[in-house]
Amino acid sequence: MNQLKNYRIKITVATPVFIGSGLSYQKNEYFYDRDTRKIHIINPEILMRWIVEKGRIQNFESFSLSGASLSKFFEDLRVRPESIPGLIEYSADAGAAVEQGRLIEIKAFIKDTANRPYIPGSSLKGALRTVILTKMLRDAGREEFLDNERIAKKNPAAQIEIKHLHTLDRAGEKANALNSVMSALSISDSAPLAQPSLTLCRKIDVSKGGYEGRLNIARECLCPGTEAEFILTLKPESGKIDAGYIKKAVEEFGGYYSRTYADKFSLPQGAVKEDFSNCILLGGGCG
Known part of the structure:
Protein backbone atom coordinates (compact mmCIF):
# COMPACT_ATOMS: atom_id res chain seq x y z
CA MET A 1 0.00 0.00 0.00
CA PRO A 16 21.79 37.10 2.42
CA VAL A 17 18.17 35.86 2.28
CA PHE A 18 15.16 38.13 2.87
CA ILE A 19 11.60 36.90 3.45
CA GLY A 20 9.47 39.82 4.55
CA SER A 21 6.82 39.87 7.25
CA GLY A 22 5.13 42.95 5.77
CA LEU A 23 6.33 45.07 8.70
CA SER A 24 8.81 47.93 8.41
CA TYR A 25 10.52 50.22 10.91
CA GLN A 26 11.24 53.92 10.49
CA LYS A 27 14.12 55.70 12.25
CA ASN A 28 11.81 56.72 15.12
CA GLU A 29 10.94 53.07 15.79
CA TYR A 30 14.39 51.60 16.43
CA PHE A 31 17.62 52.53 18.17
CA TYR A 32 21.04 52.35 16.50
CA ASP A 33 24.04 51.73 18.74
CA ARG A 34 27.11 53.24 17.07
CA ASP A 35 29.51 51.44 19.42
CA THR A 36 28.28 47.91 18.67
CA ARG A 37 26.84 48.70 15.19
CA LYS A 38 23.60 46.99 16.14
CA ILE A 39 20.00 48.07 15.69
CA HIS A 40 17.52 47.47 18.51
CA ILE A 41 13.81 47.17 17.77
CA ILE A 42 11.84 48.59 20.69
CA ASN A 43 8.45 47.79 22.23
CA PRO A 44 6.35 50.96 21.76
CA GLU A 45 4.01 50.19 24.69
CA ILE A 46 6.89 49.87 27.15
CA LEU A 47 8.47 53.04 25.73
CA MET A 48 5.28 55.05 26.29
CA ARG A 49 4.88 53.63 29.80
CA TRP A 50 8.44 54.66 30.64
CA ILE A 51 7.92 58.16 29.17
CA VAL A 52 4.82 58.69 31.32
CA GLU A 53 6.42 57.28 34.48
CA LYS A 54 9.54 59.47 34.09
CA GLY A 55 7.57 62.62 33.18
CA ARG A 56 9.17 62.86 29.72
CA ILE A 57 5.98 63.53 27.75
CA GLN A 58 7.08 67.02 26.71
CA ASN A 59 10.46 65.70 25.59
CA PHE A 60 8.75 63.01 23.51
CA GLU A 61 6.33 65.49 21.93
CA SER A 62 9.24 67.70 20.86
CA PHE A 63 11.06 64.65 19.50
CA SER A 64 8.01 63.50 17.52
CA LEU A 65 7.54 66.92 15.91
CA SER A 66 11.24 67.28 15.06
CA GLY A 67 11.41 64.15 12.88
CA ALA A 68 14.59 63.08 14.67
CA SER A 69 15.63 59.48 15.17
CA LEU A 70 14.90 57.50 18.31
CA SER A 71 18.66 57.25 18.76
CA LYS A 72 18.83 61.06 19.04
CA PHE A 73 15.96 61.05 21.56
CA PHE A 74 17.83 58.72 23.91
CA GLU A 75 21.13 60.52 23.37
CA ASP A 76 19.59 63.86 24.34
CA LEU A 77 18.16 62.33 27.51
CA ARG A 78 21.47 60.52 28.19
CA VAL A 79 19.61 57.26 28.65
CA ARG A 80 20.73 53.85 27.46
CA PRO A 81 17.75 51.87 26.06
CA GLU A 82 19.22 48.68 27.56
CA SER A 83 18.60 50.16 31.02
CA ILE A 84 14.81 50.11 30.46
CA PRO A 85 13.50 46.59 31.26
CA GLY A 86 11.68 44.94 28.37
CA LEU A 87 12.13 47.91 26.00
CA ILE A 88 14.26 46.05 23.42
CA GLU A 89 12.29 43.32 21.64
CA TYR A 90 15.24 42.05 19.60
CA SER A 91 18.52 43.19 18.08
CA ALA A 92 20.34 42.64 14.79
CA ASP A 93 23.76 43.38 13.36
CA ALA A 94 23.59 46.56 11.24
CA GLY A 95 26.46 45.41 9.03
CA ALA A 96 27.28 47.97 6.34
CA ALA A 97 23.63 48.97 5.85
CA VAL A 98 23.95 52.08 8.03
CA GLU A 99 26.32 54.40 6.19
CA GLN A 100 27.91 57.23 8.21
CA GLY A 101 25.22 56.85 10.83
CA ARG A 102 22.43 57.70 8.35
CA LEU A 103 19.36 55.77 9.45
CA ILE A 104 16.92 54.39 6.87
CA GLU A 105 13.73 52.35 6.68
CA ILE A 106 14.12 48.70 7.72
CA LYS A 107 12.01 45.92 6.20
CA ALA A 108 11.45 43.18 8.78
CA PHE A 109 12.13 39.47 8.29
CA ILE A 110 9.24 37.12 9.13
CA LYS A 111 9.32 35.90 12.76
CA ASP A 112 7.30 33.77 15.16
CA THR A 113 5.54 35.06 18.29
CA ALA A 114 8.84 34.88 20.21
CA ASN A 115 10.51 37.17 17.62
CA ARG A 116 12.61 34.29 16.26
CA PRO A 117 13.15 34.33 12.48
CA TYR A 118 12.07 31.31 10.44
CA LEU A 193 16.42 30.25 13.87
CA ALA A 194 18.69 32.00 16.33
CA GLN A 195 18.28 35.78 16.60
CA PRO A 196 21.99 36.44 15.78
CA SER A 197 21.40 34.87 12.36
CA LEU A 198 19.90 38.21 11.23
CA THR A 199 21.86 41.08 9.72
CA LEU A 200 20.88 44.25 7.86
CA CYS A 201 21.53 44.46 4.11
CA ARG A 202 21.13 47.59 2.03
CA LYS A 203 18.68 47.39 -0.90
CA ILE A 204 20.72 48.06 -4.06
CA ASP A 205 19.34 47.54 -7.56
CA VAL A 206 21.99 46.71 -10.15
CA SER A 207 21.44 47.14 -13.89
CA LYS A 208 22.80 44.80 -16.56
CA GLY A 209 25.68 47.23 -17.15
CA GLY A 210 26.66 47.25 -13.47
CA TYR A 211 25.05 50.59 -12.52
CA GLU A 212 24.02 50.66 -8.84
CA GLY A 213 20.82 52.31 -7.65
CA ARG A 214 20.89 52.68 -3.87
CA LEU A 215 17.47 52.88 -2.21
CA ASN A 216 16.81 54.20 1.30
CA ILE A 217 15.80 50.74 2.42
CA ALA A 218 17.55 48.03 4.41
CA ARG A 219 16.31 44.49 4.88
CA GLU A 220 16.68 42.11 7.78
CA CYS A 221 18.38 39.12 6.13
CA LEU A 222 19.65 35.73 7.18
CA CYS A 223 23.44 35.70 7.34
CA PRO A 224 25.41 33.45 4.97
CA PHE A 265 25.08 41.12 -15.56
CA SER A 266 28.34 42.96 -14.93
CA LEU A 267 29.48 42.52 -11.34
CA PRO A 268 29.39 45.69 -9.18
CA GLN A 269 32.74 46.97 -7.94
CA GLY A 270 34.12 44.75 -5.20
CA ALA A 271 31.57 41.98 -5.81
CA VAL A 272 32.64 38.33 -5.92
CA LYS A 273 31.33 35.98 -8.61
CA GLU A 274 29.05 33.45 -6.96
CA ASP A 275 29.14 29.71 -7.52
CA PHE A 276 25.51 28.79 -8.21
CA SER A 277 26.06 25.03 -8.33
CA ASN A 278 23.57 23.07 -6.25
CA CYS A 279 21.73 26.30 -5.33
CA ILE A 280 18.14 27.53 -5.39
CA LEU A 281 16.83 31.11 -5.26
CA LEU A 282 14.84 31.88 -2.13
CA GLY A 283 13.15 35.00 -0.83
CA GLY A 284 12.85 38.59 -1.99
CA GLY A 285 15.39 40.19 -4.35
CA CYS A 286 17.84 37.30 -4.44
CA GLY A 287 19.08 34.82 -1.90
Missing part, protein backbone atom coordinates in the same frame (compact mmCIF):
# COMPACT_ATOMS: atom_id res chain seq x y z
CA ASN A 2 1.36 3.42 -0.90
CA GLN A 3 2.17 5.62 2.06
CA LEU A 4 3.39 9.13 2.76
CA LYS A 5 7.16 9.55 2.59
CA ASN A 6 8.87 12.05 4.87
CA TYR A 7 12.33 13.53 4.37
CA ARG A 8 14.40 15.93 6.39
CA ILE A 9 15.77 18.85 4.34
CA LYS A 10 18.62 21.08 5.47
CA ILE A 11 19.55 24.19 3.52
CA THR A 12 22.55 26.47 4.04
CA VAL A 13 22.25 30.19 3.27
CA ALA A 14 24.87 31.15 0.66
CA THR A 15 23.98 34.83 0.21
CA ILE A 119 11.61 30.33 6.80
CA PRO A 120 8.01 29.48 5.84
CA GLY A 121 7.57 26.13 4.16
CA SER A 122 5.54 27.88 1.45
CA SER A 123 8.61 29.96 0.51
CA LEU A 124 10.79 26.89 0.07
CA LYS A 125 8.01 25.06 -1.80
CA GLY A 126 7.69 28.00 -4.21
CA ALA A 127 11.44 27.95 -4.84
CA LEU A 128 11.35 24.19 -5.49
CA ARG A 129 8.40 24.59 -7.87
CA THR A 130 10.55 26.89 -10.00
CA VAL A 131 13.39 24.36 -9.90
CA ILE A 132 11.13 21.41 -10.78
CA LEU A 133 9.35 23.24 -13.62
CA THR A 134 12.71 24.34 -15.04
CA LYS A 135 13.84 20.70 -15.16
CA MET A 136 10.59 19.63 -16.82
CA LEU A 137 10.98 22.24 -19.55
CA ARG A 138 14.65 21.47 -20.13
CA ASP A 139 13.91 17.73 -20.31
CA ALA A 140 11.11 18.40 -22.82
CA GLY A 141 13.48 20.33 -25.07
CA ARG A 142 13.49 23.76 -26.67
CA GLU A 143 10.86 23.00 -29.34
CA GLU A 144 8.36 21.99 -26.67
CA PHE A 145 9.03 25.23 -24.82
CA LEU A 146 8.59 27.38 -27.93
CA ASP A 147 5.39 25.53 -28.82
CA ASN A 148 3.94 26.38 -25.43
CA GLU A 149 4.82 30.04 -25.97
CA ARG A 150 3.01 30.13 -29.30
CA ILE A 151 -0.09 28.54 -27.78
CA ALA A 152 -0.35 31.06 -24.96
CA LYS A 153 0.77 34.47 -26.16
CA LYS A 154 -1.07 36.35 -23.40
CA ASN A 155 0.16 34.40 -20.38
CA PRO A 156 2.67 31.75 -21.43
CA ALA A 157 4.04 31.17 -17.93
CA ALA A 158 0.65 30.17 -16.54
CA GLN A 159 -0.15 27.90 -19.50
CA ILE A 160 3.24 26.20 -19.38
CA GLU A 161 2.82 25.55 -15.65
CA ILE A 162 -0.64 24.09 -16.19
CA LYS A 163 0.57 21.79 -18.96
CA HIS A 164 3.57 20.40 -17.08
CA LEU A 165 2.49 20.51 -13.42
CA HIS A 166 -1.29 20.04 -13.55
CA THR A 167 -1.20 16.35 -14.34
CA LEU A 168 -3.56 15.08 -11.62
CA ASP A 169 -7.25 14.43 -12.25
CA ARG A 170 -8.81 15.73 -9.06
CA ALA A 171 -11.00 18.56 -10.37
CA GLY A 172 -12.87 19.27 -13.60
CA GLU A 173 -10.96 22.43 -14.49
CA LYS A 174 -7.36 21.60 -15.34
CA ALA A 175 -6.17 24.99 -14.07
CA ASN A 176 -7.50 24.13 -10.59
CA ALA A 177 -4.64 23.97 -8.05
CA LEU A 178 -5.93 20.57 -6.89
CA ASN A 179 -4.74 19.14 -10.21
CA SER A 180 -1.17 20.33 -9.68
CA VAL A 181 1.33 17.65 -8.79
CA MET A 182 2.78 20.19 -6.35
CA SER A 183 -0.30 19.64 -4.17
CA ALA A 184 1.12 16.17 -3.46
CA LEU A 185 4.20 17.80 -1.93
CA SER A 186 4.14 19.64 1.40
CA ILE A 187 6.94 21.32 3.36
CA SER A 188 6.88 22.37 6.99
CA ASP A 189 8.06 25.75 8.22
CA SER A 190 11.67 25.67 9.30
CA ALA A 191 12.61 25.26 12.93
CA PRO A 192 13.05 28.69 14.60
CA GLY A 225 26.17 30.18 6.71
CA THR A 226 22.80 30.04 8.51
CA GLU A 227 21.30 26.54 8.39
CA ALA A 228 17.57 25.77 8.38
CA GLU A 229 15.77 22.42 8.59
CA PHE A 230 12.39 21.38 7.17
CA ILE A 231 10.26 18.25 6.79
CA LEU A 232 9.29 17.41 3.20
CA THR A 233 6.28 15.09 2.80
CA LEU A 234 5.54 13.38 -0.52
CA LYS A 235 2.16 11.79 -1.20
CA PRO A 236 1.84 8.80 -3.58
CA GLU A 237 0.30 11.11 -6.24
CA SER A 238 3.62 12.95 -6.59
CA GLY A 239 4.63 10.30 -9.14
CA LYS A 240 8.04 10.92 -10.67
CA ILE A 241 8.65 13.93 -8.40
CA ASP A 242 10.32 11.85 -5.74
CA ALA A 243 13.33 12.73 -3.58
CA GLY A 244 15.77 11.75 -6.31
CA TYR A 245 14.01 13.87 -8.94
CA ILE A 246 13.98 16.93 -6.68
CA LYS A 247 17.65 16.47 -5.82
CA LYS A 248 18.57 16.18 -9.50
CA ALA A 249 16.49 19.27 -10.36
CA VAL A 250 18.32 21.30 -7.69
CA GLU A 251 21.72 20.08 -8.91
CA GLU A 252 20.94 21.19 -12.47
CA PHE A 253 19.23 24.49 -11.69
CA GLY A 254 22.14 26.59 -10.39
CA GLY A 255 24.34 26.22 -13.44
CA TYR A 256 21.44 26.84 -15.82
CA TYR A 257 20.42 30.00 -13.91
CA SER A 258 23.99 31.26 -13.95
CA ARG A 259 24.46 30.72 -17.72
CA THR A 260 21.09 32.12 -18.80
CA TYR A 261 20.66 34.99 -16.35
CA ALA A 262 23.27 35.86 -13.72
CA ASP A 263 26.22 35.84 -16.14
CA LYS A 264 24.48 38.50 -18.27
Whole structure:
Protein backbone atom coordinates (compact mmCIF):
# COMPACT_ATOMS: atom_id res chain seq x y z
CA MET A 1 0.00 0.00 0.00
CA ASN A 2 1.36 3.42 -0.90
CA GLN A 3 2.17 5.62 2.06
CA LEU A 4 3.39 9.13 2.76
CA LYS A 5 7.16 9.55 2.59
CA ASN A 6 8.87 12.05 4.87
CA TYR A 7 12.33 13.53 4.37
CA ARG A 8 14.40 15.93 6.39
CA ILE A 9 15.77 18.85 4.34
CA LYS A 10 18.62 21.08 5.47
CA ILE A 11 19.55 24.19 3.52
CA THR A 12 22.55 26.47 4.04
CA VAL A 13 22.25 30.19 3.27
CA ALA A 14 24.87 31.15 0.66
CA THR A 15 23.98 34.83 0.21
CA PRO A 16 21.79 37.10 2.42
CA VAL A 17 18.17 35.86 2.28
CA PHE A 18 15.16 38.13 2.87
CA ILE A 19 11.60 36.90 3.45
CA GLY A 20 9.47 39.82 4.55
CA SER A 21 6.82 39.87 7.25
CA GLY A 22 5.13 42.95 5.77
CA LEU A 23 6.33 45.07 8.70
CA SER A 24 8.81 47.93 8.41
CA TYR A 25 10.52 50.22 10.91
CA GLN A 26 11.24 53.92 10.49
CA LYS A 27 14.12 55.70 12.25
CA ASN A 28 11.81 56.72 15.12
CA GLU A 29 10.94 53.07 15.79
CA TYR A 30 14.39 51.60 16.43
CA PHE A 31 17.62 52.53 18.17
CA TYR A 32 21.04 52.35 16.50
CA ASP A 33 24.04 51.73 18.74
CA ARG A 34 27.11 53.24 17.07
CA ASP A 35 29.51 51.44 19.42
CA THR A 36 28.28 47.91 18.67
CA ARG A 37 26.84 48.70 15.19
CA LYS A 38 23.60 46.99 16.14
CA ILE A 39 20.00 48.07 15.69
CA HIS A 40 17.52 47.47 18.51
CA ILE A 41 13.81 47.17 17.77
CA ILE A 42 11.84 48.59 20.69
CA ASN A 43 8.45 47.79 22.23
CA PRO A 44 6.35 50.96 21.76
CA GLU A 45 4.01 50.19 24.69
CA ILE A 46 6.89 49.87 27.15
CA LEU A 47 8.47 53.04 25.73
CA MET A 48 5.28 55.05 26.29
CA ARG A 49 4.88 53.63 29.80
CA TRP A 50 8.44 54.66 30.64
CA ILE A 51 7.92 58.16 29.17
CA VAL A 52 4.82 58.69 31.32
CA GLU A 53 6.42 57.28 34.48
CA LYS A 54 9.54 59.47 34.09
CA GLY A 55 7.57 62.62 33.18
CA ARG A 56 9.17 62.86 29.72
CA ILE A 57 5.98 63.53 27.75
CA GLN A 58 7.08 67.02 26.71
CA ASN A 59 10.46 65.70 25.59
CA PHE A 60 8.75 63.01 23.51
CA GLU A 61 6.33 65.49 21.93
CA SER A 62 9.24 67.70 20.86
CA PHE A 63 11.06 64.65 19.50
CA SER A 64 8.01 63.50 17.52
CA LEU A 65 7.54 66.92 15.91
CA SER A 66 11.24 67.28 15.06
CA GLY A 67 11.41 64.15 12.88
CA ALA A 68 14.59 63.08 14.67
CA SER A 69 15.63 59.48 15.17
CA LEU A 70 14.90 57.50 18.31
CA SER A 71 18.66 57.25 18.76
CA LYS A 72 18.83 61.06 19.04
CA PHE A 73 15.96 61.05 21.56
CA PHE A 74 17.83 58.72 23.91
CA GLU A 75 21.13 60.52 23.37
CA ASP A 76 19.59 63.86 24.34
CA LEU A 77 18.16 62.33 27.51
CA ARG A 78 21.47 60.52 28.19
CA VAL A 79 19.61 57.26 28.65
CA ARG A 80 20.73 53.85 27.46
CA PRO A 81 17.75 51.87 26.06
CA GLU A 82 19.22 48.68 27.56
CA SER A 83 18.60 50.16 31.02
CA ILE A 84 14.81 50.11 30.46
CA PRO A 85 13.50 46.59 31.26
CA GLY A 86 11.68 44.94 28.37
CA LEU A 87 12.13 47.91 26.00
CA ILE A 88 14.26 46.05 23.42
CA GLU A 89 12.29 43.32 21.64
CA TYR A 90 15.24 42.05 19.60
CA SER A 91 18.52 43.19 18.08
CA ALA A 92 20.34 42.64 14.79
CA ASP A 93 23.76 43.38 13.36
CA ALA A 94 23.59 46.56 11.24
CA GLY A 95 26.46 45.41 9.03
CA ALA A 96 27.28 47.97 6.34
CA ALA A 97 23.63 48.97 5.85
CA VAL A 98 23.95 52.08 8.03
CA GLU A 99 26.32 54.40 6.19
CA GLN A 100 27.91 57.23 8.21
CA GLY A 101 25.22 56.85 10.83
CA ARG A 102 22.43 57.70 8.35
CA LEU A 103 19.36 55.77 9.45
CA ILE A 104 16.92 54.39 6.87
CA GLU A 105 13.73 52.35 6.68
CA ILE A 106 14.12 48.70 7.72
CA LYS A 107 12.01 45.92 6.20
CA ALA A 108 11.45 43.18 8.78
CA PHE A 109 12.13 39.47 8.29
CA ILE A 110 9.24 37.12 9.13
CA LYS A 111 9.32 35.90 12.76
CA ASP A 112 7.30 33.77 15.16
CA THR A 113 5.54 35.06 18.29
CA ALA A 114 8.84 34.88 20.21
CA ASN A 115 10.51 37.17 17.62
CA ARG A 116 12.61 34.29 16.26
CA PRO A 117 13.15 34.33 12.48
CA TYR A 118 12.07 31.31 10.44
CA ILE A 119 11.61 30.33 6.80
CA PRO A 120 8.01 29.48 5.84
CA GLY A 121 7.57 26.13 4.16
CA SER A 122 5.54 27.88 1.45
CA SER A 123 8.61 29.96 0.51
CA LEU A 124 10.79 26.89 0.07
CA LYS A 125 8.01 25.06 -1.80
CA GLY A 126 7.69 28.00 -4.21
CA ALA A 127 11.44 27.95 -4.84
CA LEU A 128 11.35 24.19 -5.49
CA ARG A 129 8.40 24.59 -7.87
CA THR A 130 10.55 26.89 -10.00
CA VAL A 131 13.39 24.36 -9.90
CA ILE A 132 11.13 21.41 -10.78
CA LEU A 133 9.35 23.24 -13.62
CA THR A 134 12.71 24.34 -15.04
CA LYS A 135 13.84 20.70 -15.16
CA MET A 136 10.59 19.63 -16.82
CA LEU A 137 10.98 22.24 -19.55
CA ARG A 138 14.65 21.47 -20.13
CA ASP A 139 13.91 17.73 -20.31
CA ALA A 140 11.11 18.40 -22.82
CA GLY A 141 13.48 20.33 -25.07
CA ARG A 142 13.49 23.76 -26.67
CA GLU A 143 10.86 23.00 -29.34
CA GLU A 144 8.36 21.99 -26.67
CA PHE A 145 9.03 25.23 -24.82
CA LEU A 146 8.59 27.38 -27.93
CA ASP A 147 5.39 25.53 -28.82
CA ASN A 148 3.94 26.38 -25.43
CA GLU A 149 4.82 30.04 -25.97
CA ARG A 150 3.01 30.13 -29.30
CA ILE A 151 -0.09 28.54 -27.78
CA ALA A 152 -0.35 31.06 -24.96
CA LYS A 153 0.77 34.47 -26.16
CA LYS A 154 -1.07 36.35 -23.40
CA ASN A 155 0.16 34.40 -20.38
CA PRO A 156 2.67 31.75 -21.43
CA ALA A 157 4.04 31.17 -17.93
CA ALA A 158 0.65 30.17 -16.54
CA GLN A 159 -0.15 27.90 -19.50
CA ILE A 160 3.24 26.20 -19.38
CA GLU A 161 2.82 25.55 -15.65
CA ILE A 162 -0.64 24.09 -16.19
CA LYS A 163 0.57 21.79 -18.96
CA HIS A 164 3.57 20.40 -17.08
CA LEU A 165 2.49 20.51 -13.42
CA HIS A 166 -1.29 20.04 -13.55
CA THR A 167 -1.20 16.35 -14.34
CA LEU A 168 -3.56 15.08 -11.62
CA ASP A 169 -7.25 14.43 -12.25
CA ARG A 170 -8.81 15.73 -9.06
CA ALA A 171 -11.00 18.56 -10.37
CA GLY A 172 -12.87 19.27 -13.60
CA GLU A 173 -10.96 22.43 -14.49
CA LYS A 174 -7.36 21.60 -15.34
CA ALA A 175 -6.17 24.99 -14.07
CA ASN A 176 -7.50 24.13 -10.59
CA ALA A 177 -4.64 23.97 -8.05
CA LEU A 178 -5.93 20.57 -6.89
CA ASN A 179 -4.74 19.14 -10.21
CA SER A 180 -1.17 20.33 -9.68
CA VAL A 181 1.33 17.65 -8.79
CA MET A 182 2.78 20.19 -6.35
CA SER A 183 -0.30 19.64 -4.17
CA ALA A 184 1.12 16.17 -3.46
CA LEU A 185 4.20 17.80 -1.93
CA SER A 186 4.14 19.64 1.40
CA ILE A 187 6.94 21.32 3.36
CA SER A 188 6.88 22.37 6.99
CA ASP A 189 8.06 25.75 8.22
CA SER A 190 11.67 25.67 9.30
CA ALA A 191 12.61 25.26 12.93
CA PRO A 192 13.05 28.69 14.60
CA LEU A 193 16.42 30.25 13.87
CA ALA A 194 18.69 32.00 16.33
CA GLN A 195 18.28 35.78 16.60
CA PRO A 196 21.99 36.44 15.78
CA SER A 197 21.40 34.87 12.36
CA LEU A 198 19.90 38.21 11.23
CA THR A 199 21.86 41.08 9.72
CA LEU A 200 20.88 44.25 7.86
CA CYS A 201 21.53 44.46 4.11
CA ARG A 202 21.13 47.59 2.03
CA LYS A 203 18.68 47.39 -0.90
CA ILE A 204 20.72 48.06 -4.06
CA ASP A 205 19.34 47.54 -7.56
CA VAL A 206 21.99 46.71 -10.15
CA SER A 207 21.44 47.14 -13.89
CA LYS A 208 22.80 44.80 -16.56
CA GLY A 209 25.68 47.23 -17.15
CA GLY A 210 26.66 47.25 -13.47
CA TYR A 211 25.05 50.59 -12.52
CA GLU A 212 24.02 50.66 -8.84
CA GLY A 213 20.82 52.31 -7.65
CA ARG A 214 20.89 52.68 -3.87
CA LEU A 215 17.47 52.88 -2.21
CA ASN A 216 16.81 54.20 1.30
CA ILE A 217 15.80 50.74 2.42
CA ALA A 218 17.55 48.03 4.41
CA ARG A 219 16.31 44.49 4.88
CA GLU A 220 16.68 42.11 7.78
CA CYS A 221 18.38 39.12 6.13
CA LEU A 222 19.65 35.73 7.18
CA CYS A 223 23.44 35.70 7.34
CA PRO A 224 25.41 33.45 4.97
CA GLY A 225 26.17 30.18 6.71
CA THR A 226 22.80 30.04 8.51
CA GLU A 227 21.30 26.54 8.39
CA ALA A 228 17.57 25.77 8.38
CA GLU A 229 15.77 22.42 8.59
CA PHE A 230 12.39 21.38 7.17
CA ILE A 231 10.26 18.25 6.79
CA LEU A 232 9.29 17.41 3.20
CA THR A 233 6.28 15.09 2.80
CA LEU A 234 5.54 13.38 -0.52
CA LYS A 235 2.16 11.79 -1.20
CA PRO A 236 1.84 8.80 -3.58
CA GLU A 237 0.30 11.11 -6.24
CA SER A 238 3.62 12.95 -6.59
CA GLY A 239 4.63 10.30 -9.14
CA LYS A 240 8.04 10.92 -10.67
CA ILE A 241 8.65 13.93 -8.40
CA ASP A 242 10.32 11.85 -5.74
CA ALA A 243 13.33 12.73 -3.58
CA GLY A 244 15.77 11.75 -6.31
CA TYR A 245 14.01 13.87 -8.94
CA ILE A 246 13.98 16.93 -6.68
CA LYS A 247 17.65 16.47 -5.82
CA LYS A 248 18.57 16.18 -9.50
CA ALA A 249 16.49 19.27 -10.36
CA VAL A 250 18.32 21.30 -7.69
CA GLU A 251 21.72 20.08 -8.91
CA GLU A 252 20.94 21.19 -12.47
CA PHE A 253 19.23 24.49 -11.69
CA GLY A 254 22.14 26.59 -10.39
CA GLY A 255 24.34 26.22 -13.44
CA TYR A 256 21.44 26.84 -15.82
CA TYR A 257 20.42 30.00 -13.91
CA SER A 258 23.99 31.26 -13.95
CA ARG A 259 24.46 30.72 -17.72
CA THR A 260 21.09 32.12 -18.80
CA TYR A 261 20.66 34.99 -16.35
CA ALA A 262 23.27 35.86 -13.72
CA ASP A 263 26.22 35.84 -16.14
CA LYS A 264 24.48 38.50 -18.27
CA PHE A 265 25.08 41.12 -15.56
CA SER A 266 28.34 42.96 -14.93
CA LEU A 267 29.48 42.52 -11.34
CA PRO A 268 29.39 45.69 -9.18
CA GLN A 269 32.74 46.97 -7.94
CA GLY A 270 34.12 44.75 -5.20
CA ALA A 271 31.57 41.98 -5.81
CA VAL A 272 32.64 38.33 -5.92
CA LYS A 273 31.33 35.98 -8.61
CA GLU A 274 29.05 33.45 -6.96
CA ASP A 275 29.14 29.71 -7.52
CA PHE A 276 25.51 28.79 -8.21
CA SER A 277 26.06 25.03 -8.33
CA ASN A 278 23.57 23.07 -6.25
CA CYS A 279 21.73 26.30 -5.33
CA ILE A 280 18.14 27.53 -5.39
CA LEU A 281 16.83 31.11 -5.26
CA LEU A 282 14.84 31.88 -2.13
CA GLY A 283 13.15 35.00 -0.83
CA GLY A 284 12.85 38.59 -1.99
CA GLY A 285 15.39 40.19 -4.35
CA CYS A 286 17.84 37.30 -4.44
CA GLY A 287 19.08 34.82 -1.90
